[in-house]
Amino acid sequence: MAALRAPMLALVLASTLSGALAAKVTPVEQVLSMMNEMKAKGNSQMAAEKKVYAEYKEWVDDQTTELTQEMTTLKTTIEKLTAFIEKADADVKHLTGTISGLDDDIASLESDKAAATKLRNEEHAEYLKTAQDYSESVDALERAIQVMSNQDYDRAQAESMLQKMAVGTPGMRRVLAAFLQEKTTGAGEPEVAAYEFQSGGIVEILEGLLKKFKGELSDVESAESNTAHAFDLEEMHLTDLITRNTQDRAEKAATKGKTAAASGRAKGELADAQADLAEDKALLSEITSTFGVKTETYQENQKVRELELVAISKAIEIISAPDVSESYKGHINLAQTTLLQMRSSRKRVSARQRASAYLQKRAATLSSKVLSAFASEVDANPFAKVIDMIKDLVAKLKEEAAAEAEHKAWCDKELKSNKLKREKKSLESEKLATDITGLTAEIESMGEEIATLIKEQADLTKAMGEATEIRHNEKAKNTDTIADAKAGSEAVGNALVVLREFYASQGSFLQEGRQVPEMASYKGMGSAKTGVVGMLEVILSDFKRLEAETSSSETQAAEEYAGFMSDAKKTKKEKHEREVHLKLEKDQSEFDNSQLKKSKGGVDEELAKATEYFDYLKPNCLEVKVSFAERAAKRQQAIEALKEAYKMLNSK
Numbered sequence: 001m002a003a004l005r006a007p008m009l010a011l012v013l014a015s016t017l018s019g020a021l022a023a024k025v026t027p028v029e030q031v032l033s034m035m036n037e038m039k040a041k042g043n044s045q046m047a048a049e050k051k052v053y054a055e056y057k058e059w060v061d062d063q064t065t066e067l068t069q070e071m072t073t074l075k076t077t078i079e080k081l082t083a084f085i086e087k088a089d090a091d092v093k094h095l096t097g098t099i100s101g102l103d104d105d106i107a108s109l110e111s112d113k114a115a116a117t118k119l120r121n122e123e124h125a126e127y128l129k130t131a132q133d134y135s136e137s138v139d140a141l142e143r144a145i146q147v148m149s150n151q152d153y154d155r156a157q158a159e160s161m162l163q164k165m166a167v168g169t170p171g172m173r174r175v176l177a178a179f180l181q182e183k184t185t186g187a188g189e190p191e192v193a194a195y196e197f198q199s200g201g202i203v204e205i206l207e208g209l210l211k212k213f214k215g216e217l218s219d220v221e222s223a224e225s226n227t228a229h230a231f232d233l234e235e236m237h238l239t240d241l242i243t244r245n246t247q248d249r250a251e252k253a254a255t256k257g258k259t260a261a262a263s264g265r266a267k268g269e270l271a272d273a274q275a276d277l278a279e280d281k282a283l284l285s286e287i288t289s290t291f292g293v294k295t296e297t298y299q300e301n302q303k304v305r306e307l308e309l310v311a312i313s314k315a316i317e318i319i320s321a322p323d324v325s326e327s328y329k330g331h332i333n334l335a336q337t338t339l340l341q342m343r344s345s346r347k348r349v350s351a352r353q354r355a356s357a358y359l360q361k362r363a364a365t366l367s368s369k370v371l372s373a374f375a376s377e378v379d380a381n382p383f384a385k386v387i388d389m390i391k392d393l394v395a396k397l398k399e400e401a402a403a404e405a406e407h408k409a410w411c412d413k414e415l416k417s418n419k420l421k422r423e424k425k426s427l428e429s430e431k432l433a434t435d436i437t438g439l440t441a442e443i444e445s446m447g448e449e450i451a452t453l454i455k456e457q458a459d460l461t462k463a464m465g466e467a468t469e470i471r472h473n474e475k476a477k478n479t480d481t482i483a484d485a486k487a488g489s490e491a492v493g494n495a496l497v498v499l500r501e502f503y504a505s506q507g508s509f510l511q512e513g514r515q516v517p518e519m520a521s522y523k524g525m526g527s528a529k530t531g532v533v534g535m536l537e538v539i540l541s542d543f544k545r546l547e548a549e550t551s552s553s554e555t556q557a558a559e560e561y562a563g564f565m566s567d568a569k570k571t572k573k574e575k576h577e578r579e580v581h582l583k584l585e586k587d588q589s590e591f592d593n594s595q596l597k598k599s600k601g602g603v604d605e606e607l608a609k610a611t612e613y614f615d616y617l618k619p620n621c622l623e624v625k626v627s628f629a630e631r632a633a634k635r636q637q638a639i640e641a642l643k644e645a646y647k648m649l650n651s652k
Helices: 002-016 027-149 155-168 172-185 191-319 322-366 369-380 383-512 532-622 628-650
Strands: none
Touching: 027 191, 172 191, 191 532, 383 532
16 A cells, blocks of 8 residues: 555655745756756657657558558559440440341331232232133133034024123123124124024034133133242241341340340449549548648647757756856755745754654554555654655655556557457458458359359250251251252143143144144143143242242241350350459469468467557556556545644744
8 A cells, every 4th residue: 555655645745745845956057957857747748749740650651551452453443334325325326227227128118018918919800800700711612612512603692691601600601702803803794604603613612612612711820820839938038037126126126235234233333433533532631731730830839849958958958057056055945945944943842842743643644554664764863864864755656656657558548559459350340351351252153153154055065066067967857848849840840831831832833724624623732721831831830939038938947047146155154254264363363362361360369468568568557456447546545644743843
């Protein structure tokens, strides 16, 4: 307890006894002492201010470096995002124009297809009507020929019969009109030929009309077949174009949507990056501005402190000169001291006894060994020695007080510094742990994506190989089919040329030999509807349609294969590039993670050292049996006792 009370006792004794000691200390010496203390205090404050400024400057440098690096990264990010957005928006604009053009093309193609279909329907309806008329006329002629062949008719009878049949027989009106035309053509013939005309001429005319109608019906059917085939080819071509354009439009619309979405996300990231950059710039500007102001204040303070110390040193040098301090001590202070000693010599003994008794009483009340021992010394020693003892005790108490104050200040400083360090390192360790956890998750995610990309590339390679094999087989089959169709078309065409030349020559012969009755009975087998020529024409049409359809199918398959291979190669390349990029990012992230772990290890080590140092500080600074307030209270009571004793001694 005495050791704990001593520092405060020293402070109070120094203040209380200053009046008694002043008798032996000259004002010059007091001034010198005060100025030396001011000089020491000025040097201490100047050094402390330098240390604080150095720490502040280091913090500013760290913050400036960190913010500058972060701003550089943000600027790079902004440049990349800006370039990406510009390209994406340009792509969206281009795709919009392309899609609009495809829409126009599709609309135009569909309009052409609808117009062609409408025209084809009209042509087919007209064909059905005409074919029905010719078929009914042929049927009516065959019936009329059969009736007239059974008995002879003259022209008037034949005309009358045809008029009667025209009333109820479909197609007979066209026959009657043709017959009347024939009648008009032969009206100028002489009457003497009437019998021959009656016996066989009417049937011959009707058979000629039958042949004519059948020929015209064959021409109508051939024209219909050619028109239908041409329409089928045109419709197939238009349908293929519409399908391809529709697929192309759907792909471009999907690409446009993805690109627009990516541009939107990039614009959000750009806004965040720009906001972060603005915040960093503002913070850096504030730090720089504040640092400039504080630097000016610091430099001005240091300048003032230096000038103050120079002035104090100069004053000490002047006052310490012998012509000042020695002269004052020899001529002024000596006389004051002698006078004081003479006036107080008679009261020393009684004052010493009163002081001793009082100190004994206070020592018993406070249980203070220091006061008890000092009271005994006061009573046993002469007054002059007691004064020296008081000086020694004051010096001792000053040292103890200074030691305890210094120890407490050191404890407060170390505890605060240790607490800040432990809190700082704990936060750093937690942040590093969070960063490590997040980076580890990112590395795992990138690893999974890399594995997926590798598998997808392998799947694409396999699909491309399978598509190539299928395409090869399909092309070979189509090539053979087209070759067969061409060969068939060529053969059938040659056969048709031969037959048509033959039947053409036979027709010419019959026309030239109309006056030979026995040659007119053979009609030949070249009917376009039921004969060989008609069948060959249908076969030729089938071969040509097969060739056209197979060629179109081959072209479409080749285009689809080329499109698939192009898309697959592009996708595979993109996935490969993504894989390479991810691998580089993963390697960098793994390196960064290892660096973070090293940093965390260092931070944890520093935290452990700080915790270990705190364990050292606790018994020396925190774990005390008597609180500082209690020690201060008892020490204050002892000080009051010493003040009272000093008054008693001073009252001599």
